[in-house]
Amino acid sequence: MSKITLAHGAGGKETANLLESMIFSRVENRLKKVKGGLGIDHPDDSALIPIEDGKFLVVSTDSYTVSPIFFPGGDIGKLAICGSINDVLVMGGLPIAMLDTIVVEEGFPMDMLKRIIDSMVEILTAENIALIGGDFKVMPRGHIDKIVISTTGIGVSENPIVDLNIQPGNRIIVSGCLGEHGATIMALQHGLNVDMLQSDVKPLTGLFKPLMKHFTNVVKAAGDPTRGGLSMLLNNWAKSSGNLIYVDESKIPLSDSVRKYSEMLGVDPLHLASEGVAILAVDGEAAEEVLEFVRNLGFDDAAIIGDVKKDESFQGLVIIRSEIGGLRVLEPPAGEIVPRIC
Amino acid sequence: MSKITLAHGAGGKETANLLESMIFSRVENRLKKVKGGLGIDHPDDSALIPIEDGKFLVVSTDSYTVSPIFFPGGDIGKLAICGSINDVLVMGGLPIAMLDTIVVEEGFPMDMLKRIIDSMVEILTAENIALIGGDFKVMPRGHIDKIVISTTGIGVSENPIVDLNIQPGNRIIVSGCLGEHGATIMALQHGLNVDMLQSDVKPLTGLFKPLMKHFTNVVKAAGDPTRGGLSMLLNNWAKSSGNLIYVDESKIPLSDSVRKYSEMLGVDPLHLASEGVAILAVDGEAAEEVLEFVRNLGFDDAAIIGDVKKDESFQGLVIIRSEIGGLRVLEPPAGEIVPRIC
Numbered sequence: 001m002s003k004i005t006l007a008h009g010a011g012g013k014e015t016a017n018l019l020e021s022m023i024f025s026r027v028e029n030r031l032k033k034v035k036g037g038l039g040i041d042h043p044d045d046s047a048l049i050p051i052e053d054g055k056f057l058v059v060s061t062d063s064y065t066v067s068p069i070f071f072p073g074g075d076i077g078k079l080a081i082c083g084s085i086n087d088v089l090v091m092g093g094l095p096i097a098m099l100d101t102i103v104v105e106e107g108f109p110m111d112m113l114k115r116i117i118d119s120m121v122e123i124l125t126a127e128n129i130a131l132i133g134g135d136f137k138v139m140p141r142g143h144i145d146k147i148v149i150s151t152t153g154i155g156v157s158e159n160p161i162v163d164l165n166i167q168p169g170n171r172i173i174v175s176g177c178l179g180e181h182g183a184t185i186m187a188l189q190h191g192l193n194v195d196m197l198q199s200d201v202k203p204l205t206g207l208f209k210p211l212m213k214h215f216t217n218v219v220k221a222a223g224d225p226t227r228g229g230l231s232m233l234l235n236n237w238a239k240s241s242g243n244l245i246y247v248d249e250s251k252i253p254l255s256d257s258v259r260k261y262s263e264m265l266g267v268d269p270l271h272l273a274s275e276g277v278a279i280l281a282v283d284g285e286a287a288e289e290v291l292e293f294v295r296n297l298g299f300d301d302a303a304i305i306g307d308v309k310k311d312e313s314f315q316g317l318v319i320i321r322s323e324i325g326g327l328r329v330l331e332p333p334a335g336e337i338v339p340r341i342c
Numbered sequence: 343m344s345k346i347t348l349a350h351g352a353g354g355k356e357t358a359n360l361l362e363s364m365i366f367s368r369v370e371n372r373l374k375k376v377k378g379g380l381g382i383d384h385p386d387d388s389a390l391i392p393i394e395d396g397k398f399l400v401v402s403t404d405s406y407t408v409s410p411i412f413f414p415g416g417d418i419g420k421l422a423i424c425g426s427i428n429d430v431l432v433m434g435g436l437p438i439a440m441l442d443t444i445v446v447e448e449g450f451p452m453d454m455l456k457r458i459i460d461s462m463v464e465i466l467t468a469e470n471i472a473l474i475g476g477d478f479k480v481m482p483r484g485h486i487d488k489i490v491i492s493t494t495g496i497g498v499s500e501n502p503i504v505d506l507n508i509q510p511g512n513r514i515i516v517s518g519c520l521g522e523h524g525a526t527i528m529a530l531q532h533g534l535n536v537d538m539l540q541s542d543v544k545p546l547t548g549l550f551k552p553l554m555k556h557f558t559n560v561v562k563a564a565g566d567p568t569r570g571g572l573s574m575l576l577n578n579w580a581k582s583s584g585n586l587i588y589v590d591e592s593k594i595p596l597s598d599s600v601r602k603y604s605e606m607l608g609v610d611p612l613h614l615a616s617e618g619v620a621i622l623a624v625d626g627e628a629a630e631e632v633l634e635f636v637r638n639l640g641f642d643d644a645a646i647i648g649d650v651k652k653d654e655s656f657q658g659l660v661i662i663r664s665e666i667g668g669l670r671v672l673e674p675p676a677g678e679i680v681p682r683i684c
Contacts, residue, residue, distance in 0.1 A: 002452035009446070009480025019478055022459050027466065027473040047474035049439065049496070052394035061403075061494050062477040063443035067485075097391065101405035101492050104351070106681075110344035117364050124369065131369040132389035135404040135492075136361055138351025140681050143409075143487035150443050150477075150492035152403050154391070339448075339482050 005336075011227025012271075012333035046091040048160050058093030058155040060084055065148050067340040068188055069116070073181075073199030076149055077116035079275060079342060081123045082203050083226070084153030089208040090222040090278060091162075093155030098124060101135040101150040108146060116147065127203055129153075159212065163221040163281075166241040168310035170220050171287035175207055175278040175294055176200065176301045177253045178230055182272030183261045186338045190265060196257040202276035207297055215290060221281035224274065226342055228333050231270040233279055234318045235332040237308075244314040247306035247330065249323045270320075271333040273341050281308060347678075353569025354613075354675035388433040390502050400435030400497040402426055407490050409682040410530055411458070415523075415541030418491055419458035421617060421684060423465045424545050425568070426495030431550040432564040432620060433504075435497030440466060443477040443492040450488060458489065469545055471495075501554065505563040505623075508583040510652035512562050513629035517549055517620040517636060518542065518643045519595045520572055524614030525603045528680045532607060538599040544618035549639060557632060563623035566616065568684055570675050573612040575621055576660045577674040579650075586656040589648035589672065591665045612662075613675040615683050623650060 007014040046060035064080040074082075081098065088095045100120065104113060124131055132154075180200035187194045204224065211219065225233045230252070238245045254269055262269040282290045287304055294302040318330040349356040388402035406422040416424075423440065430437045442462065446455060466473055474496075522542035529536045546566065553561065567575045572594070580587045596611055604611040624632045629646055636644040660672040 004446050004448060004450040004452060004455065004480055006448050006480050006482060009448075009478065015478060022456060023463075023473070023476070026459075026463050047439070047441070049399075049474075051399075057391075057393075057399065059439075059441060059475060059494075059496065061441040061443055061475055061492070063445050063479050063490075063492060065445060065479050065481050065485075097389070097401075099389070099401060099403040099494060101403055103405050103407060103490055104346050106346060106348050106351075108346040110346060113346065114364060117368075121365075121368050131365070132391075133401060133403055134365070136351065136357060137405050137407050138346055138348050138681070139407050139487065139490075140348060143407075143682070144490070145481065145485035148405075148445055148481075148486070148490060150403070150405060152401075152441060152494040154401065339480070340485070 006339045007335050010333065010337045012232060012337065014334065046087050048091065054158065056157045056160050058088045058091045058157050058160065059152065060087035061150065061152040062087065063148060063150040064342060065340045066185060066342050067145065069146055071184055071188055071199055072194055072197060073184065074201040075116055075119050076147060077119035078123060079201050080149040080151045081120050082201050082275060083342065084151040085127060085203045085205065086224045088153040088155035089204050090224055091157060092160045092212060093157040094209065095127065095129050095153050095155040097130045097132045097154040099133040099152040100131065102147065103137045103139060103144060104147045105144045106138055106141045123203060127205055159216055161219055161222045163223065163237060164240060166221040166237055166243065166281045166308055168243055168308050169284040170281040170308040171284050171304050172245065172247065172306040173280040173282055173287065173291055173294065174253060174303055174305050175299045177255045177258065178225065178274050178277060179258045179269040179272030180255065181275040182229065182338060182341055183258045185341050186265055186267065187261050189338065197261065200274055200276035204276065204278050207278055207294065207299060210297060214293060215286065218283045218286045218290060219280050220283065223279050225277060225279055226273045226275060229271040229273055230279065231330055232332050237281065238318050239316045242315050244309045244311035245306060245318045246309055247318060247320045249320050251303050251305040253301040253303050270330065271337055275342065348681045349677050352675065352679045354574060354679065356676065388429050390433065396500065398499045398502050400430045400433045400499050400502065401494065402429035403492065403494040404429065405490060405492040406684060407682045408527060408684050409487065411488055413526055413530055413541055414536055414539060415526065416543040417458055417461050418489060419461035420465060421543050422491040422493045423462050424543050424617060425684065426493040427469060427545045427547065428566045430495040430497035431546050432566055433499065434502045434554060435499040436551065437469065437471050437495050437497040439472045439474045439496040441475040441494040442473065445479045445481060445486060445490045447486045447488050448480055448483045465545060469547060501558055503561055503564045505565065505579060506582060508563040508579055508585065508623045508650055510585055510650050511626040512623040512650040513626050513646050514587065514589065514648040515622040515624055515629065515633055515636065516595060516645055516647050517641045519597045519600065520567065520616050520619060521600045521611040521614030522597065523617040524571065524680060524683055525600045527683050528607055528609065529603050531680065539603060542616055542618035546618065546620050549620055549636065549641060552639060556635060557628065560625045560628045560632060561622050562625065565621050567619060567621055568615045568617060571613045571615055572621065573672055574674050579623065580660050581658045584657050586651045586653035587648060587660045588651055589660060589662045591662050593645050593647040595643040595645050612672065613679055617684065
C-alpha cells in the first residue's frame with residue numbers, strides 16, 4: 001500500500017507530482033468564472049482576486065512545522081508571519097491583513113507560546129498589518145510535536161507580478177545570500193554547533209515596496225526560494241514559461257558558513273531554503289539599474305546570477321555554469337532534503 | 343510553570359481568556375485605518391474587507407484536528423471545507439474561493455489521503471467554490487497524529503451580518519437538531535457504538551443563500567454552534583451585545599439519539615458541536631415568517647427557541663427555562679469537553 005513519505009513534503013519533485021495528481025488535476029479554476037478576472041493558471045502559493053479600479057487582492061496561505069521551533073534569527077511565529085508576508089509581496093501585493101491558526105500540544109509551556117505570539121505581534125505591528133481572524137486548537141499530548149501554525153496573508157496590488165510573464169531576455173537577480181535559513185535548521189537538526197549560522201527570516205517589504213513604486217512592469221516575475229531553494233524556484237519558472245534559465249554559479253551569493261555547512265551536511269546549497277531572499281526576473285535592459293537600486297536599499301549581496309533564454313533544445317530546464325567550469329542541468333530537488341524546514 | 347491544557351483548546355471560557363490575554367489585547371484593528379472600512383470589533387472567526395460598491399470580502403480561517411478522521415457522515419476533509427464555508431455564510435457572505443493547507447504524518451496511507459481530498463473536492467465542486475491556493479507539508483512519523491487541515495474561506499457580501507447588531511426584541515431561531523456532530527465524535531472517542539448517530543456536517547448555503555435574498559436586514563446575527571455548542575454561541579452574543587438572552591429548553595430541537603448519548607456520556611448537549619446548523623437572531627416581528635421560510639427550505643426541525651431581552655439585572659447572561667421547569671443561568675462551557683472535536 002502506497003504511503004506518504006517525507007519526500008512528499010519536501011517541496012521538490014515528489015510534492016509537485018503528488019499535488020498535481022491529487023489536487024491540481026481535479027479542481028477547475030472557478031474563480032475566473034465567478035469574478036470574471038484573473039485567477040491562478042499554475043500551482044502557486046498566492047492567488048489574485050480582482051476588486052476595484054483594476055486592483056487585486058493577493059491571498060496566500062501556508063502551514064509552518066519547523067523544528068526546532070526556536071532558532072538563531074527567529075522562531076516558528078516569526079517564520080509564519082514573514083512567510084505569508086513574503087508570499088504576498090512576491091506577487092506584487094502590499095500586505096494589509098493576516099489570519100492565523102495555532103495548533104499546540106497539551107502541556108506546551110505557556111511562556112514559550114507567549115514568546116512565539118510576541119514574535120508574531122512584533123512583525124505585524126512593525127509592518128502595520130491587521131490580524132483580522134484566527135483559530136486556536138489544542139491536541140492531546142503526543143498527538144502533535146509542540147506547535148504548528150498556519151497563516152493566510154492578504155494584500156492589495158495594483159500591478160500583480162505573475163510568474164507566467166517571464167520572457168527570454170529577462171535577467172535573474174538574487175537579493176541576498178542564499179540558504180541561510182535552511183542551513184541553520186538542518187545544522188540544528190543534526191546537533192551541530194550553529195554559532196556561525198543564523199536564519200535569514202525577515203519580511204521583504206523594504207525591498208518590494210520601493211521596487212514596485214519605481215519599476216512598474218520591469219519586474220516580470222518574483223519569488224522567494226523557500227522549500228526546495230533556488231533550484232526549485234528556477235525550475236518552476238523554466239517549466240511554466242517553457243524557457244531555458246541559465247545560471248552562472250560563480251555569481252550566486254553564498255556565505256562562507258553556508259558553503260561550509262552544506263559541504264559538511266552533504267547538501268546542495270541551491271536546494272536550501274531562504275526565508276528573507278527574493279529572486280527577480282527583470283527586463284534585461286533595466287537589470288543593471290534594478291540591481292543598483294536593490295543594493296542601495298541595503299541588500300548589499302544582491303547580484304545578477306543568470307538569464308532567461310529561448311532555446312528549443314533545452315526549454316523548461318535550468319542550466320548552470322559550474323564554478324569549476326562546465327555546464328550541467330540543475331535538477332529540481334528530489335527526496336527528503338530537510339524535514340520540517342519551514 | 344504554566345502549561346497549555348486541553349481546556350485551552352476546547353473553545354470555552356479558557357480559550358476565550360487565553361486568546362484575550364495573549365492576542366486580542368495586543369493587536370490593534372489596523373484594517374480600519376488601512377482600508378477606511380469595517381473590520382472586526384470583537385473576537386470572531388470571520389473578518390470583513392470592503393471592496394467595491396459597498397460590497398465586502400468575508401474571510402475566515404480555521405484548523406481542523408478532529409479524531410477520528412473518518413466518522414459517520416463525513417471526514418476531516420469535508421469538515422474543513424464545510425467549516426470555512428459556513429463561517430463565511432454566517433457573516434452574510436457567499437463563498438467564492440478557498441485556500442487549504444494539509445499537514446500529514448509520514449507513513450499516512452495514500453488511499454486515505456485521496457479519500458479525504460475527494461471529500462474536499464466534492465464539496466468545492468458542488469458549491470462552485472474555487473480552490474485558489476494551498477500548502478502541503480509532511481511531518482516525520484510520531485510528530486503529528488495522522489493529519490491536520492487548515493482552510494481559509496473567502497466570500498463576497500452585500501449585506502454583512504455582524505453579530506453586534508443583535509437587539510432586544512430579536513428572536514432566536516435554530517435551523518435544526520443540535521449536537522449531532524459533537525455526540526458522534528465523542529461517542530467514537532469513547533469506543534461506543536454509533537449506529538444511531540451521524541455527524542450533521544454540511545454546507546449551509548441552501549439556507550443562507552435564499553434567506554439573504556428574501557430577508558435583507560431581518561437577520562441581525564447568525565452563527566454556527568461548533569466548538570462549545572449553542573451555549574458558547576449564545577453566551578458570546580449576550581456578552582458582546584450586553585443583552586439578556588432567554589431560551590426555552592423545551593423548544594430546542596434535539597434528537598433522541600443525542601439526548602441518550604449525552605446522558606450516557608454525562609455531557610450537556612447544549613455544549614456539543616454542530617457542524618451543519620445555524621443559529622439566527624431575527625427581527626421579532628418577522629420571526630414567524632422567517633421560521634416558516636426556513637422550514638420550507640427543508641429544515642424541518644427549525645424552531646424559535648428564545649428571545650433577546652433588555653434586562654439590567656441579567657445583562658450579558660443567557661437564562662434558560664428548563665424542560666422540568668425553573669430558570670437557570672446557562673454558563674458557557676468550561677473545562678475539557680471533547681478534545682479534537684473539529
